[in-house]
Amino acid sequence: MSVWWPAIGQDIQQIVSSCNDCRESRPTQRKEPLLTTPLPARPWERVGADISLLSYRSTPLQATGASPAQLIMGRQIRTPIPTLESNLQPAWPDLHKVKQADAKAKASYRRNFNKRHNVKDLPELSPGTTVALKLDSEQGWRKCGKVLKMCETPRSYLIQTETGVLRRNRHHLMPKVDQDDGPGAPEQDAPAVPEQPTPVLDAQADTQLHQSPDPQPPAAEAAPTPEKTHRGRAVKPPERYKDFVQY
Structure with missing residues (x-):
């Protein structure tokens, strides 16, 4: 049903x-759609507190193709790994290509995140x-x-x-x-129903109404006489035959 x-x-x-x-x-x-931060237009425009390692600052990012150090200072930084002196010379990356690559990568991040988590605004x-x-x-x-x-x-x-x-x-x-x-709110109390007046009976009618004849006790059934053997023992039928009528 x-x-x-x-x-x-x-x-x-x-x-x-x-x-x-x-x-x-x-x-x-459920998670909401992913919000990505826009790429800053100039160095030090947006500063965040983070513990960054030297290797991270000098490693080109997959999204932009340039390292954080290049985007901030316009050149690579010196690391414990040996490198050519020419690699440390100032050389700004193509910022237009960097912004395009960053926007494309973040659009992919949002699409994959929203699909994986079934997001909802x-x-x-x-x-x-x-x-x-x-x-x-x-x-x-x-x-x-x-x-x-x-x-x-x-x-x-x-x-x-x-x-x-x-x-x-x-x-x-x-x-x-x-x-x-909501519909689950407790219901209001129903209005009280006025009581109907109780009819008044005289004493004789009330006595006759409540009197009843004495109940007769039920007649006791005579107990069946058990069968006996010729030696005087009572015959008891097996339990498996108790639901059957024996003649």
Whole structure:
């Protein structure tokens, strides 16, 4: 037997989203589409804190064909590996080709990442929205807070919680639906039904109504006389014949 009614899918989704136990047990949200950083137009335009090794700074990148040192200083840097003096002379790479190669490589990164993780865009959150918080390493959407504002960086929000203000990515935030707003909300109490007046009977009628004749005790059935052998022993039929009528 199957059950269906109009908008059954929306009703089920609304009930699940308004269920606290269901929300706390939900897995981590799907990843959003990959955001790649644009290639800076000049050296030191964008600085990031990172621990880079000397070999990384001097190695040409697969995406651009030039090393980070070449893109920053316009020349290769000296490493413990012996090299020709001519390789250390200033020589800027073709920046136009570098930008084209970088854009092509990052487009491939986004396409492969989005396909592998089956990404999904999450809607933006407005200030004042009540949300549940959970990092990928945590279990259950048990911590709650309220959105203060959206930060300048993409998909970043400031959240007011019981322990203070936290900054979280949209991937780690799930809007919390109030149980009173969904079809799973508790039903309102039904209006009280007025009691019907109880008919009043006189004493004689009430006595006759509640009196009943004395019940007669059931007649006791006479116990069957067991058969006996010629020596006086009682004959007991085998247990396997107890469901059969013997003559």
